[in-house]
Amino acid sequence: MSRPTAISTRRYFPAVLGLGSFAAFVLLVELLVFADVFNRFIIPPPSDVLAAFPRVIMDEHVLSRFVLTAGEALAASVLVTIFGVAGGVLLYQFNLLRRATETWVAAIAAAPLVLMYPLYLVIFGRNATTIVMMGFTAGLAPIILKTLEGLAGTRRVLINVGRSFNLTRSQQFWKILFPAALPTIFVGMRLGLIFALINIVGVEYLINFGGLGQLINELAERYDLAGTYAAICFVILVSIIVFMLTERLERWLRPAG
Amino acid sequence: MAETGRLSVATRGTGWIREHPVTVLRIFIIVTVLLVWEGLAQSGLLYRDVVPSLGKIGASLIQLLTVPDLPWRVDIPWLGIATDIRVPSLYWHLYATFYEIVLGMLIGGVSGLAVGILLGGSKLMQRAYEPFLYYLGPCPKIIFFPVMIMWFGVGPGSKVAMGAISCFFPVALNVAGGMREIDKVLIRVGRSFRANTWQMVTKIYMPAMRHPIINGMRLGLGVCLIGALLAETKLSNRGVGFLVIQAYTLFDMPLMYSLLIVLFVISIGANALIGRLGGLDTIKRS
Numbered sequence: 129m130s131r132p133t134a135i136s137t138r139r140y141f142p143a144v145l146g147l148g149s150f151a152a153f154v155l156l157v158e159l160l161v162f163a164d165v166f167n168r169f170i171i172p173p174p175s176d177v178l179a180a181f182p183r184v185i186m187d188e189h190v191l192s193r194f195v196l197t198a199g200e201a202l203a204a205s206v207l208v209t210i211f212g213v214a215g216g217v218l219l220y221q222f223n224l225l226r227r228a229t230e231t232w233v234a235a236i237a238a239a240p241l242v243l244m245y246p247l248y249l250v251i252f253g254r255n256a257t258t259i260v261m262m263g264f265t266a267g268l269a270p271i272i273l274k275t276l277e278g279l280a281g282t283r284r285v286l287i288n289v290g291r292s293f294n295l296t297r298s299q300q301f302w303k304i305l306f307p308a309a310l311p312t313i314f315v316g317m318r319l320g321l322i323f324a325l326i327n328i329v330g331v332e333y334l335i336n337f338g339g340l341g342q343l344i345n346e347l348a349e350r351y352d353l354a355g356t357y358a359a360i361c362f363v364i365l366v367s368i369i370v371f372m373l374t375e376r377l378e379r380w381l382r383p384a385g
Numbered sequence: 386m387a388e389t390g391r392l393s394v395a396t397r398g399t400g401w402i403r404e405h406p407v408t409v410l411r412i413f414i415i416v417t418v419l420l421v422w423e424g425l426a427q428s429g430l431l432y433r434d435v436v437p438s439l440g441k442i443g444a445s446l447i448q449l450l451t452v453p454d455l456p457w458r459v460d461i462p463w464l465g466i467a468t469d470i471r472v473p474s475l476y477w478h479l480y481a482t483f484y485e486i487v488l489g490m491l492i493g494g495v496s497g498l499a500v501g502i503l504l505g506g507s508k509l510m511q512r513a514y515e516p517f518l519y520y521l522g523p524c525p526k527i528i529f530f531p532v533m534i535m536w537f538g539v540g541p542g543s544k545v546a547m548g549a550i551s552c553f554f555p556v557a558l559n560v561a562g563g564m565r566e567i568d569k570v571l572i573r574v575g576r577s578f579r580a581n582t583w584q585m586v587t588k589i590y591m592p593a594m595r596h597p598i599i600n601g602m603r604l605g606l607g608v609c610l611i612g613a614l615l616a617e618t619k620l621s622n623r624g625v626g627f628l629v630i631q632a633y634t635l636f637d638m639p640l641m642y643s644l645l646i647v648l649f650v651i652s653i654g655a656n657a658l659i660g661r662l663g664g665l666d667t668i669k670r671s
Binding site for chain 1: 407611
């Protein structure tokens, strides 16, 4: 009777410790602000931030902003998936092209592409297209590389099975290569989505246009401190939820064992 | 005789192309892209100056790199040097950005290393606190910039803080992962020699985690650069990020392209350099 209780206590203790430490930290900040150790005009009391949540959600139309940001992220993700997977397949099919450009794609993935946003502002204007294109640009390279990795990592035995069945080039791709590479491709899609989302919220904030990123900028410019902190917490929550969902989906797609 | 000579030169040329198909394809791609670009610039299909001609970009790049347009007082008292020089303003702005990035990397990197060692060294700490880092890591860090402005002001401090926050997460997560990969025998050897915590960190953990640390630093450098430069584009009067947004404000497109070229070359170069210095290219893959 006591053994399962001990096991479950041991199992949940780290999570309780983590959340408890976080709660203790928030409480400490609250006390330090009330004791005037922290300036409340720089760090608002956490209770104020908590109280600002309903106001930010209702008055600042967080839901419609969230839908806008999610729509931009979705558009960027669809573009990234189409062009990224196609790019990866192209590089896999043409080995010479792969040898010539793979290092370039890797270098682009490491470059601070988000700094091109002023250029996109000039080309597309201050609108959602700039934000979507920025997300697309940022997410493209990882998905190309992961698609290539997935296709190139297909087990030799599977390819030989396809050959022994005299599969055509197209059948070989759709029945052997693509299903085998799908888990890795999904890792790339997840990376691409995360990169796109980071850049979308970032550019929204920088150009003061769009959904959740703009909300933070507007609240900060109004010097609504509690609101700014609440909006930041909201964006963090949204990105954590997106991250967890994609992680679950990836685990579900990955073959067992 | 002449015919034979011509033939051998032609054969040699074809032979070189056959031997170096990758180089040939690369040159072909670059030339095609440049030709398409120049064609677009000359055609007037896009808005004027959005795609400036290669000549204009080249001239702007040369001017950016070579024309000394900024007076700069060099004052190094301990060397007895105090003189006024003129330099291209790019270098002064690069210096400002470099300062922010180095300081950001130092603060974010060292704190990330310490937290990574703490989390990687204890199962309880890892399970209690690593999920916070794991889930906060992919959040867009630029959203913290308004807070950083309030805490550290509009000067370089807030950009350093942005760089440090951005750099902290990849370093901490990589080091924590690296700690768990250390061969247990090495740790037992350290303990059997009764090494204290500092000796364990400097003599066992750090050398054994060289690759994860360098990898984290490499990732950290990329995001630190982005964090600091984006902050400069938002609110600053110095740094390369400021130059980029100023070029946008003045609609000086050749300058903007030149700055982006300089930035991409520097960031890709720095990334490759850290990888090479850390010996990432020597890792044996199983």
